[in-house]
Amino acid sequence: MTEYGRGPGSQPWHPEDxxxxxxxxxxxxxxxxxxxxxxxxxxxxPYAQQDTYAHDPYAPDAxxxxxxxxxxxxxxxxxxxxxxHQQYPHGYPPxxxxxxxxxxxxxxxxxxPHQRHPQEYPGQGGTYPAQxxxxxxxxxxxxxxxxxxxxxxxxxxxxxxGTQQMPTVPAEHQVPRQRQAPEEPPLQADEEDDHPFFxxxxxxxxxxxxxxxGEDGERSGEKGKPKKRRSGVACLFVTVVLVGVVxxxxxxxxxxxxxxxxxxxxxSGQGTGRIEVEVPSGSGNAEIGSILADKGVVKSSGAFVDAxxxxxxxxxPGTYTLRKEMSGAAAxxxxxxxxxxxxxxxxxxxRDATIYAAIDKKIGLKAxxxxxxxxxxxxxxxxxxxxxxxxxxxxxxxxxxYPSRYSVGEGAKPADVxxxxxxxxxxxxxxxxxxxxxxxxxxxxxLQLISVASLVQAEGVTHDDFRKMAEVVYNRLKxxxxxxxxxxxxxxxxxxxxxxxxxxxxxxxxKQYDNPYNTYFYKGxxxxxxxxxxxxxxxxxxxxTSDGWYYFISLDGKTSQFSKTYxxxxxxxxxxxxxxxxxx
Numbered sequence: 001m002t003e004y005g006r007g008p009g010s011q012p013w014h015p016e017d018x019x020x021x022x023x024x025x026x027x028x029x030x031x032x033x034x035x036x037x038x039x040x041x042x043x044x045x046p047y048a049q050q051d052t053y054a055h056d057p058y059a060p061d062a063x064x065x066x067x068x069x070x071x072x073x074x075x076x077x078x079x080x081x082x083x084x085h086q087q088y089p090h091g092y093p094p095x096x097x098x099x100x101x102x103x104x105x106x107x108x109x110x111x112x113p114h115q116r117h118p119q120e121y122p123g124q125g126g127t128y129p130a131q132x133x134x135x136x137x138x139x140x141x142x143x144x145x146x147x148x149x150x151x152x153x154x155x156x157x158x159x160x161x162g163t164q165q166m167p168t169v170p171a172e173h174q175v176p177r178q179r180q181a182p183e184e185p186p187l188q189a190d191e192e193d194d195h196p197f198f199x200x201x202x203x204x205x206x207x208x209x210x211x212x213x214g215e216d217g218e219r220s221g222e223k224g225k226p227k228k229r230r231s232g233v234a235c236l237f238v239t240v241v242l243v244g245v246v247x248x249x250x251x252x253x254x255x256x257x258x259x260x261x262x263x264x265x266x267x268s269g270q271g272t273g274r275i276e277v278e279v280p281s282g283s284g285n286a287e288i289g290s291i292l293a294d295k296g297v298v299k300s301s302g303a304f305v306d307a308x309x310x311x312x313x314x315x316x317p318g319t320y321t322l323r324k325e326m327s328g329a330a331a332x333x334x335x336x337x338x339x340x341x342x343x344x345x346x347x348x349x350x351r352d353a354t355i356y357a358a359i360d361k362k363i364g365l366k367a368x369x370x371x372x373x374x375x376x377x378x379x380x381x382x383x384x385x386x387x388x389x390x391x392x393x394x395x396x397x398x399x400x401x402y403p404s405r406y407s408v409g410e411g412a413k414p415a416d417v418x419x420x421x422x423x424x425x426x427x428x429x430x431x432x433x434x435x436x437x438x439x440x441x442x443x444x445x446x447l448q449l450i451s452v453a454s455l456v457q458a459e460g461v462t463h464d465d466f467r468k469m470a471e472v473v474y475n476r477l478k479x480x481x482x483x484x485x486x487x488x489x490x491x492x493x494x495x496x497x498x499x500x501x502x503x504x505x506x507x508x509x510x511k512q513y514d515n516p517y518n519t520y521f522y523k524g525x526x527x528x529x530x531x532x533x534x535x536x537x538x539x540x541x542x543x544x545t546s547d548g549w550y551y552f553i554s555l556d557g558k559t560s561q562f563s564k565t566y567x568x569x570x571x572x573x574x575x576x577x578x579x580x581x582x583x584x
Contacts, residue, residue, distance in 0.1 A: 264302025271323030303328030318405015348534030399529030466540030
């Protein structure tokens, strides 16, 4: 049986046989006066009517040709083979001793049982000799090589003589031949359809198809299976996945572009309502913007940051009274303009006396009102336990009204404003571990560390000077130092006592004034801070340089010159006096 089910029996060729229906090629030209398609009809039907030219395989045929050579018209059983087989049934020349013997094949043929008795055929007057399933010595495994031969034992003149007459072949055995169409390569889509994912049969693959197309199905002339169809559920699933991927990718692409290249989301207008926002010390623009966005003041941190950068200014920490849903520009304008808000700004180094006066003015109270409240309510405003540890302290709140920006509206109470400032100082100091750092630097308490920071803030001109200025303080505090012998000798302590800010103070005047805060008169630090230091001054007091500095002077009010000995310092003092004299 061939791969397309064509056996040696009478079954028609399979429609998918590449040799099926080849009408235009028969291996030779037809003889004159004969139909090229009729010459090989007997090869297609072993049970067809006997032809008048049927040959006797044991005698020469009517035209003197051996039936195993060329037939009457070149169509002997091993003559021209239209399918290119050898001239001998098995590709080997026949044995001369067996050339006139009836070959027999005693193998089992499932499709064609052996014929061992004479058998009559319709329309025939005689019987054929017993046959054993072979047709003129044809190998049953070679369905094409032995077709077209005559039946053995037949006399070509026994049935009829004279005029040649072509036999009539039954219609059921007539198989038209057609030229084989060129085989086209399979489409890619068909290959995809064969994937188990798209099969309607629950993922059956080629192996199942091969089992279905068995030998029985081929012999019964079964057509090929219908083309598999894509599952609608599978297509829907793929569509949903593709839509999800495209949609999600588009969203993240837009978000990426919007957050990095697009303008920040922003409100428009001046906003509505009223809300108080606290901006901690040390907050950057982005952090402030996040605080405002969380409070609903601006739509996004980016809108605030862009507005601050456009203004070219710096927003100070503090408490602000703002409105909700403001544009970034409107929020920045309100925070930068004290006159348009209730802001009260405490600057670095500002003394308590100056802050009290500012609160009175902001609220509209009589001068001295806030100072009186501070003196009376100092212990109730939230000072830390280590504050006010010296009975000689002039003002317990000094050093605890932290530099920042505060919102002080109409109707505000002085005690509430002061309490808010102390709370801001506690918040900043609690994160610096002042107690351990004070012990490390040889100080008695955290309050003394705040006092050193207040001196650095008062005498330092720039932040670059702060660490050197802190070293000057610590070096002079050493009782055995050869320059000051334990005295700090800062003019700022005398100015604090007098509540003034003078530069040219006669040394004789300062040294003769007896006051615990006068560092020219007493050794060591003053009883308490002389102002409210900022964050940078406090950090410098905690981390001074170690270069041996003892003296300093500012020649132009912008920079400071530091010296290690009094002789070096005196040279800078002479230069300063000369400049002042020349400037008149």
